[in-house]
Amino acid sequence: MDSKSVVISSSESPFTQAQHFLEHELKAVDQLIHEKLTPKSTIIPKVTHHLMKAGGKRLRSILTLLSAKLCGYENGTRHEELATCVEFIHTATLLHDDVVDGSSHRRGKPTAHTLWGNTTSILVGDFLFSRAFELMVADGSLDVLQTLSTAATKIAQGELLQLELNGNLKATIQDYLEVIRCKTAELFHAAMSLGGIITHRSTAEIEALGKYGSYLGLIFQLVDDVLDYTAASSEFGKTVGGDFYDGKLTLPVILALSKADSLEYAFWQRTLGERTYQEGDLAKALEILNTHAISREVDQYTGLWAQEAQAALSIFPESIERTLLENLVDFLRKRSF
Amino acid sequence: MDSKSVVISSSESPFTQAQHFLEHELKAVDQLIHEKLTPKSTIIPKVTHHLMKAGGKRLRSILTLLSAKLCGYENGTRHEELATCVEFIHTATLLHDDVVDGSSHRRGKPTAHTLWGNTTSILVGDFLFSRAFELMVADGSLDVLQTLSTAATKIAQGELLQLELNGNLKATIQDYLEVIRCKTAELFHAAMSLGGIITHRSTAEIEALGKYGSYLGLIFQLVDDVLDYTAASSEFGKTVGGDFYDGKLTLPVILALSKADSLEYAFWQRTLGERTYQEGDLAKALEILNTHAISREVDQYTGLWAQEAQAALSIFPESIERTLLENLVDFLRKRSF
Numbered sequence: 319m320d321s322k323s324v325v326i327s328s329s330e331s332p333f334t335q336a337q338h339f340l341e342h343e344l345k346a347v348d349q350l351i352h353e354k355l356t357p358k359s360t361i362i363p364k365v366t367h368h369l370m371k372a373g374g375k376r377l378r379s380i381l382t383l384l385s386a387k388l389c390g391y392e393n394g395t396r397h398e399e400l401a402t403c404v405e406f407i408h409t410a411t412l413l414h415d416d417v418v419d420g421s422s423h424r425r426g427k428p429t430a431h432t433l434w435g436n437t438t439s440i441l442v443g444d445f446l447f448s449r450a451f452e453l454m455v456a457d458g459s460l461d462v463l464q465t466l467s468t469a470a471t472k473i474a475q476g477e478l479l480q481l482e483l484n485g486n487l488k489a490t491i492q493d494y495l496e497v498i499r500c501k502t503a504e505l506f507h508a509a510m511s512l513g514g515i516i517t518h519r520s521t522a523e524i525e526a527l528g529k530y531g532s533y534l535g536l537i538f539q540l541v542d543d544v545l546d547y548t549a550a551s552s553e554f555g556k557t558v559g560g561d562f563y564d565g566k567l568t569l570p571v572i573l574a575l576s577k578a579d580s581l582e583y584a585f586w587q588r589t590l591g592e593r594t595y596q597e598g599d600l601a602k603a604l605e606i607l608n609t610h611a612i613s614r615e616v617d618q619y620t621g622l623w624a625q626e627a628q629a630a631l632s633i634f635p636e637s638i639e640r641t642l643l644e645n646l647v648d649f650l651r652k653r654s655f
Numbered sequence: 656m657d658s659k660s661v662v663i664s665s666s667e668s669p670f671t672q673a674q675h676f677l678e679h680e681l682k683a684v685d686q687l688i689h690e691k692l693t694p695k696s697t698i699i700p701k702v703t704h705h706l707m708k709a710g711g712k713r714l715r716s717i718l719t720l721l722s723a724k725l726c727g728y729e730n731g732t733r734h735e736e737l738a739t740c741v742e743f744i745h746t747a748t749l750l751h752d753d754v755v756d757g758s759s760h761r762r763g764k765p766t767a768h769t770l771w772g773n774t775t776s777i778l779v780g781d782f783l784f785s786r787a788f789e790l791m792v793a794d795g796s797l798d799v800l801q802t803l804s805t806a807a808t809k810i811a812q813g814e815l816l817q818l819e820l821n822g823n824l825k826a827t828i829q830d831y832l833e834v835i836r837c838k839t840a841e842l843f844h845a846a847m848s849l850g851g852i853i854t855h856r857s858t859a860e861i862e863a864l865g866k867y868g869s870y871l872g873l874i875f876q877l878v879d880d881v882l883d884y885t886a887a888s889s890e891f892g893k894t895v896g897g898d899f900y901d902g903k904l905t906l907p908v909i910l911a912l913s914k915a916d917s918l919e920y921a922f923w924q925r926t927l928g929e930r931t932y933q934e935g936d937l938a939k940a941l942e943i944l945n946t947h948a949i950s951r952e953v954d955q956y957t958g959l960w961a962q963e964a965q966a967a968l969s970i971f972p973e974s975i976e977r978t979l980l981e982n983l984v985d986f987l988r989k990r991s992f
Contacts, residue, residue, distance in 0.1 A: 414777050437818055440751050440777060445811035447781075451788055451804040455797060463800065467788040474782035481774055 332645030336380050339642060343383045343398055344376060350402040378404045378509045381534075381643075385513025385527050388639035396516050399457055403466060404509045406450035411473055411505075413443035461515045469508035476500025480566065485591050487575060487583075489567035498539040499532070506535030526630045530643065533627035537620045537651050543568035544616055547604050549654065559600040565590045569619070570612045571603075577610045620651045669982030673717050676979060680720045680735055681713060687739040715741045715846045718871075718980075722850025722864050725976035733853050736794055740803060741846045743787035748810055748842075750780035798852045806845035813837025817903065824912060824920075824928050826904035835876040836869070843872030863967045867980065870964035874957045874988050880905035881953055884941050886991065896937040902927045906956070907949045908940075914947045957988045 379401035386397035417436045454463050480497045483489045510531030514524035546561040547570060561568050575586055588594050624647045634640050716738035723734035754773045791800050817834045820826045847868030851861035883898040884907060898905050912923055925931050961984045971977050
C-alpha cells in the first residue's frame, strides 16, 4: 500500500490519525521492543511487559517515524529501530522518575516500583538504558549516538535541577523552562532529529526538525504540569496533585506566586515549601490558580511555542507527514488527559 | 621520563606499584573526571566529589591504562579518556547498587544515598552513565562503544539476576558464576579490551586482554564475597555482613549449603531464606563457613582463575606493564580489605 495515498479521517484525533498512518511501523516497533529485551533475567520481561502494556502512547516513537518518513526514508528499518531506542530511553527515565517521585500510578496503572519494588525499577531502568545504547551502536551512526547520548545526559541534569528546586518558592520562570527543556524537550528534539540524520538531510533541516521537537516537548510538559492540578484523575492516568504533594515548582505555581498576597504566599509556603498538607489543600491550590487566571497565561506560552513549532516545519514541502505533525501541535496543546 | 625505566620497588604492594607507574596518567584521569562533570546542577559535583574523594581504587582505570601501554599506546590521551568512561560507568553502578542494597557505608565512608537520599543517587548515577556515553561518542570508535555498552547491559542483567536469587537457597554455583561474570567480570573484561582496541591489535590479542580482565574480575568479586564474612570492618571499608543481611547467595554460602546438616540448613533458611536475624548470627555464619573449610575451596577457584589470567597474558612479550598486571592477580587474590 502506498502510504501517501492514506486518507486522513477527520473524525479521528490527530494522535489517532498518526497511529493509523504509522500502523505498520508502530507494530514493528512493538515487535522490536519485545525482541530486544532478551531475557537473561525473568523479571525484565515482566516489568517491561507491564510498562509497555500500560498503554505507552509511543508519542516519541511516532515523532521519529513521522520525521523519517517526512524526510523520505523508505527502504529500511532504521527508523523503527531508532524509535525503539527512543522508547527504551524514555521508559528507563519513567522507571527511575517513578522511584524518585514515589508515584503510585502512571497511565492509570500501578507503577512498576509499587508492584516490584524500587530496586527492580532502578535495575530494569539501567538495563533498558544500556540496551538502547547497544541498539544504537548496532545501528552504527555516531551522529545518532551523539544525539541520543546528549539527550540522555540532559534528561538526568533536568531531573536533578528539578529536585534541587523542589520546595524553593524563589524558583523563577527561567529555572522552570530550563528544567522542562532538559527533562522533556530534549528527547522530543532528539526523536525528531533522528529522521533527518538517517536521511542525510542538511544541518538546517535537521535543526528545523529538532526545533519542532523541542517546542512540542515544551508544550507537552507545560500542559502536563497544568493537568497535574486540573485533570480528572480517571482521564489523566496519573495521580492528580502529584507535583503539588512533591513540592514541585511548576509554571502554574511560579506564576501564581508572582501574584500572591500574603495569605496565598503563606499557603504555598506551608504546602510546597514545607510540605505540610491539610485536607482540601489541592482544591484550594486549584482555586488560587483559577483566581489568577493562570490557565490564560499558560495558553500564551503554549500559543507562542505552537507558532514556533509550526514555523519550523514550514521549510519542508507539504506532505501527509507534515500535516500529521502540524495537527499534533494543537492536539497536545489542548488535550485534557 | 621514560616510563620503561621505572624501577618497581619490591617493598610496595603490586597495586601501589601500578599506581606509581601510572602516576601521570591517573592524575590525568582525575583531572578528566572533574572536567567532564560540567555542573549544570550544583548537586552533581557535590555527590561525585564525595564519591571520588572516598578513595576510589581506580582499579578499572588502571586496567585500561596498563592494557593500553602494554599494547604500546603512546602519543595520545584516548586511554585516559576511556579510563574516565570506565570509571563513570563503575561509579554509576555503585550509586545504584548502594540504593538497591541499602548499604550505609562504602570504602569506609557513608554512601551517597545516606547523605543525599535515594533520589539523588539514582539521578547522579544516570547522569554519570549518560556522560560516559557522551565521552565515548566523542572518542568516536564504534568498537569502544560496543564493548562498553555491552558491558553496561550485562551489569544490569547481573544485578537483576542476583536480586532474583536473593533468599533462594536452591541457587547453584552456576547461578552465582553467571551473576559475578555479568555484574563484575564484564567491566574488567571491557576495561582491558579497550587498550587493545585503541592500538588496533588483533582479535586474538584483544580477546586475551579481555580474558585476563574477566578472570581478574571473577577473583576480585569472589574474594569480595568472602571478605563480606571474614574481613575486619575497619579494613574492609564496607559494612561486614552486608551480603548476609541482604540474603545474598554468594559462593561461600552455596558451598556451605551443599555440606549443611539439617541444623545448619535451618540456620541458613531462617537467615538468608527468611531474613529473620538474631544477635550473633553473623558470627555463627562465619563459624559454619570455617567448619566446612570453605576458604580452602574458594582458594581452589581463585587459584584456577589466577592461572587462566596469567596464561592469557603470556602471548604478550615481557614488559613492565605485563609484570604489573601479573602481580595484580595474586595481590587481589590474597587481599584482606
